[in-house]
Amino acid sequence: MDSQLVEARALEAEITALRRACVEPPAPGEDTSRVRKSFRETYQADSEGWELSKDLRSHLGHLESEIQFLSTLTGISIRHYSKKTEDLTSTEMTEKSIKKVLQRHRLSGNCHMITFQLEFQLLEIQNEESLSSVITDLSIIMEPTEYSELSEFVSRAEERRDLFMFFRSLHFFVEWCEYRKRTFKRFKGLSLTTPLPPTPSTNLAHYMTVIHSWTLAALPSQNPHYEKYPEAVHLSEGASSSCMGIRNPSRPGFELVIVWRIQIDEEGKVLPKLDLLTKVPLQALELDKNGVIETAPLSFRTLLGVLGIEATLESLIKSLHTERVMVFRQSRPARTGNRRLPSPPP
Amino acid sequence: MELANTLSQDGESRGGVLAHLERLETQVSRSRKKMEEPQSAQAEESALGTRIHELRRLRDKLRAEVKQHQASVKASTTNVEPDQTLEITEQESLKRKWENVKAILQAYRFTGISGKLTSRGVCVCISTAFEGNLLDSYFVDLVMRKPLQIHHHSIPVFIPLEEISAKYLQTNIQHFLFTLCEYLNAYSGRKYQADRLQSDFEAFLAGPLQRNSLCNLLSFTYKAEPEGQSFPFCARLLYKDLTTTLPTDVTVTYQGTDALSTTQEEQRAAHENLFFTKPLHQVFTSFARKGDKLDMSLVS
Numbered sequence: 001m002d003s004q005l006v007e008a009r010a011l012e013a014e015i016t017a018l019r020r021a022c023v024e025p026p027a028p029g030e031d032t033s034r035v036r037k038s039f040r041e042t043y044q045a046d047s048e049g050w051e052l053s054k055d056l057r058s059h060l061g062h063l064e065s066e067i068q069f070l071s072t073l074t075g076i077s078i079r080h081y082s083k084k085t086e087d088l089t090s091t092e093m094t095e096k097s098i099k100k101v102l103q104r105h106r107l108s109g110n111c112h113m114i115t116f117q118l119e120f121q122l123l124e125i126q127n128e129e130s131l132s133s134v135i136t137d138l139s140i141i142m143e144p145t146e147y148s149e150l151s152e153f154v155s156r157a158e159e160r161r162d163l164f165m166f167f168r169s170l171h172f173f174v175e176w177c178e179y180r181k182r183t184f185k186r187f188k189g190l191s192l193t194t195p196l197p198p199t200p201s202t203n204l205a206h207y208m209t210v211i212h213s214w215t216l217a218a219l220p221s222q223n224p225h226y227e228k229y230p231e232a233v234h235l236s237e238g239a240s241s242s243c244m245g246i247r248n249p250s251r252p253g254f255e256l257v258i259v260w261r262i263q264i265d266e267e268g269k270v271l272p273k274l275d276l277l278t279k280v281p282l283q284a285l286e287l288d289k290n291g292v293i294e295t296a297p298l299s300f301r302t303l304l305g306v307l308g309i310e311a312t313l314e315s316l317i318k319s320l321h322t323e324r325v326m327v328f329r330q331s332r333p334a335r336t337g338n339r340r341l342p343s344p345p346p
Numbered sequence: 347m348e349l350a351n352t353l354s355q356d357g358e359s360r361g362g363v364l365a366h367l368e369r370l371e372t373q374v375s376r377s378r379k380k381m382e383e384p385q386s387a388q389a390e391e392s393a394l395g396t397r398i399h400e401l402r403r404l405r406d407k408l409r410a411e412v413k414q415h416q417a418s419v420k421a422s423t424t425n426v427e428p429d430q431t432l433e434i435t436e437q438e439s440l441k442r443k444w445e446n447v448k449a450i451l452q453a454y455r456f457t458g459i460s461g462k463l464t465s466r467g468v469c470v471c472i473s474t475a476f477e478g479n480l481l482d483s484y485f486v487d488l489v490m491r492k493p494l495q496i497h498h499h500s501i502p503v504f505i506p507l508e509e510i511s512a513k514y515l516q517t518n519i520q521h522f523l524f525t526l527c528e529y530l531n532a533y534s535g536r537k538y539q540a541d542r543l544q545s546d547f548e549a550f551l552a553g554p555l556q557r558n559s560l561c562n563l564l565s566f567t568y569k570a571e572p573e574g575q576s577f578p579f580c581a582r583l584l585y586k587d588l589t590t591t592l593p594t595d596v597t598v599t600y601q602g603t604d605a606l607s608t609t610q611e612e613q614r615a616a617h618e619n620l621f622f623t624k625p626l627h628q629v630f631t632s633f634a635r636k637g638d639k640l641d642m643s644l645v646s
Contacts, residue, residue, distance in 0.1 A: 056440055081446075134478050
């Protein structure tokens with residue numbers, strides 16, 4: 001309501017100014033400074049023109065910082081937005097005091113590294129008792145990213161017309177991707193620094209830094225005591241990819257590959273799924289009488305459920321790095337481990 | 347507000363421009379008369395909306411007029427500095443920017459999380475929906491100081507807010523908010539399904555549907571044929587995971603006194619499967635559509 005009043009006032013002031021401009025045009029050859037003066041005079045005289053302009057500017061600044069705050073709070077930045085409204089109320093409906101309005105929205109923005117563009121229709125039907133709002137059509141366009149997992153999820157969100165699920169799952173997906181990247185980088189011994197967002201010029205700055213420090217600390221607990229293994233860890237497709245290879249230079253031919261996928265299920269739940277692939281020379285396989293290598297992927301999952309992701313990965317790296325024999329046993333470990341993360345589905 | 351006066355003072359005729367203005371004027375004053383009738387607060391708001399709409403139209407017309415006029419003046423005297431244009435353009439661009447920013451701010455409600463700054467911090471609004479239907483919204487009023495505090499909120503008591511905030515509020519506010527979103531949307535979704543079943547398919551139910559406040563335990567006695575006389579089945583749906591809208595446990599039992607026939611047993615099993623995979627009201631939509639013939643295509 002307030003913002004509408006401000007807008008109405010702004011419009012009125014502008015109309016007044018425009019009217020003057022219409023009826024008192026500068027006569028040909030007239031001194032331009034006089035025109036300027038008269039313009040100022042009229043503006044100041046009849047309504048709070050300049051006052052308003054100042055109002056508008058400070059209001060604008062306030063709104064802009066509010067947007068910046070919201071984008072920090074939600075991790076979602078909206079860059080462009082537009083709306084078209086179409087009144088579908090028929091005369092028959094008016095008699096029954098029913099209002100039917102179709103809104104077409106377009107919205108684009110990004111959630112960290114993932115950009116999106118949405119178009120949706122919102123049908124609002126209001127009668128005396130209730131207002132119902134239904135999204136009748138949703139289409140999501142995403143720039144092709146390295147995250148192929150998202151395309152299936154996007155079509156499901158479109159099918160269900162579930163806008164909130166889209167944003168929610170996108171948030172959790174991005175959060176897991178960041179966590180995966182940080183974990184890989186940490187083991188590889190790469191720098192983890194993330195640039196701070198630009199500081200806003202208002203008193204919101206304090207809030208923003210507070211929130212930012214929280215979101216960075218964010219993700220599932222990261223143990224700072226993990227060592228780095230730059231020689232053993234191979235990120236051939238970069239830290240953002242889903243694979244991490246573990247090798248030992250003195251044992252060529254052996255490689256463990258961790259495939260860490262991030263899946264989004266039917267209901268939009270985001271879950272990590274980790275698999276272990278083994279590359280072992282044939283002779284070694286023949287020597288493996290107990291089938292340790294064969295059962296390693298299974299043992300790996302068991303371990304994940306007990307130790308959590310980071311500790312499992314570290315124990316794997318260590319097992320190869322320190323040249324000890326892998327000691328995976330199929331025996332079921334006691335279920336007392338510290339489960340910090342949702343264990344991957346069996 | 348001074349609209350009416352401004353024009354009547356400049357009584358002199360200036361051809362098309364003024365005639366046009368007068369027409370617009372009548373339109374505006376007509377719409378204002380309408381607005382002056384005593385109205386409720388809500389009507390006032392919508393009247394304000396109409397007024398803004400009218401004003402925008404008037405403004406756009408005038409802008410076009412001014413531009414046209416300036417073009418003609420410029421054509422006759424090439425040395426006139428377009429100072430006026432500059433002033434208006436500045437105001438105009440400021441205005442446009444303001445409108446744009448305001449719209450973006452409002453658009454945040456479509457992400458499911460929006461907020462309004464308060465003197466102490468921020469009041470976050472969490473919106474819920476189920477399959478396109480926008481449902482209830484909840485708010486959490488946060489005090490922005492370390493440690494973060496929840497000042498007020500409208501989250502239902504049975505949502506484990508305390509547990510969620512103990513886990514994430516101090517460490518990751520985004521995670522806190524989106525987790526809360528997950529719980530609230532799932533609750534709204536379960537409630538929506540139960541409400542729809544109750545309201546749209548009453549004829550299929552024997553008595554009211556039983557539910558707990560979280561709507562994560564539902565039980566009802568029902569029939570699958572619209573014209574059937576008895577209510578042979580009893581369903582019990584449990585949603586162990588409070589962030590889901592599909593049940594984790596489903597039991598359908600046969601209520602009849604006579605022995606369960608093979609077809610009935612098949613039906614019972616098929617129903618269980620349906621309840622697992624489809625929203626409740628959609629299962630009953632399929633019952634209503636197919637009569638006693640179960641839509642097997644729904645069983646995925």
